[in-house]
Amino acid sequence: MSREIEQFNKEIDEFAKSIQDEAMTMLRKIVLEALRRLVMKTPVDTGRARGGWQVTIGSPAEGQTGKQDKEGRETIAKGLPALKDFDPYQIVWISNNVDYIEFLEHGSSEQAPAGMLAITVEELRTMFRLKKE
Secondary structure, eight states: OOOHHHHHHHHHHHHHHHHHHHHHHHHHHHHHHHHHHHHHEEEEEESGGGGGGGESSSOOSSSSSOOOSSSEEEEHHHHHHHHSSTTHHHHEEEEOTTTTTTHHHTOOOOTTTTTTHHHHHHHHHHHHHOOOO
């Protein structure tokens, strides 16, 4: 009987780990897609706003990157390492501290008259079926 219980406990542990692994994989996909969409929706003049996106774990980024990234590839690539090193239940932040980012979000640029963040959130809700129907 005790061997059966030990085996059952082992199976439960393996099942729980597989669920956790699947959840982490999904969270990484969501964060990566959010970063990609935010960066690519950010209007470009000098590339400073696009280069200002940062991915951090546990708390939002402080300060600006000072990077200019007109294409967005470098900014997206720089966010990838953070997605490998976080534990379940930690908060992943995607921040942009460029001083005019809120103006861009509220439509000050003809390149993104509807902003970036609000649109990206709705797209992700639909894409990953996060929206309650």
